[in-house]
Amino acid sequence: MNFYDIVSETCQFDEQFAKRIGFKKIFVINKDVRAVGNNTKSDDDLDRCIAFGMDKNQLLSLVKRGAPAVSITDFYIDRKLMEAIKENKAILLIPMSAITSLYGIERSRTIYKVGKLYTHARKMGIDVCFASMAKDPLHMNSAIQLLELAKLIGAEEKYARHSMSEITKAVVE
């Protein structure tokens, strides 16, 4: 099975390193896939992009306009937004570096919040993409580590593998 990851544009790595840590390809934000957020204009093309943010109304509007993937950066569940994600068949992207970059009690709280968001999304039938979204190589994870992190937040191994291969690829293509 070929695994894929998505990282931030500031993350510097080479292809050999990506292969060594178990990924066929690591996609880079604003190179392979666009990131849109608060500064999006109403007539912007939302094809092949990921909507980022904490503002639920902004994310809701981006999903309704056709953003294929959404990342809720504070991990709070908003029912209206989740319904819109489901109706528009968008993908919920979970940035795993949010867990690995924190320490102690903050990390524990984030694991809890991400777990709740993941369970809620899967119960609604929303596809979830696990990606590191690392800002630098220090916060990147190997494919095996990403798989274990997905299991930590409640994903079954079979689904986690499917997500890291098919769903991540679908976000970009």
Next chain:
Amino acid sequence: MRDKRRYVLVETSSRIEDDEKTFSYNLYRELIRCIGESDYHKVNPRMMKIVDDTSFVIKSDLKGTGNLILALSFIKRLNNKETAFYTIKSSGTIRALLKAKSSKG
């Protein structure tokens, strides 16, 4: 009865400059912080071999391998130096890991 174990090949983002004993001690200290004292015995990590200046093989009990891999992804600093740990492969034998290491380069 023989315990079932798993060997994990790990790559570090920075060079391993300490000797094996000091490096292992620092790593165990970070692992116990991430895994917790009550679960540490289930993982039972043991440094087996420092392969080169950026990779090593660590052993764990079969049931604790998942926890070991998670803990390694949580550690970002070792002995006051920024270091990330990337789990390359896990196997039942060290030989298989070293073979994988030499083929991946």
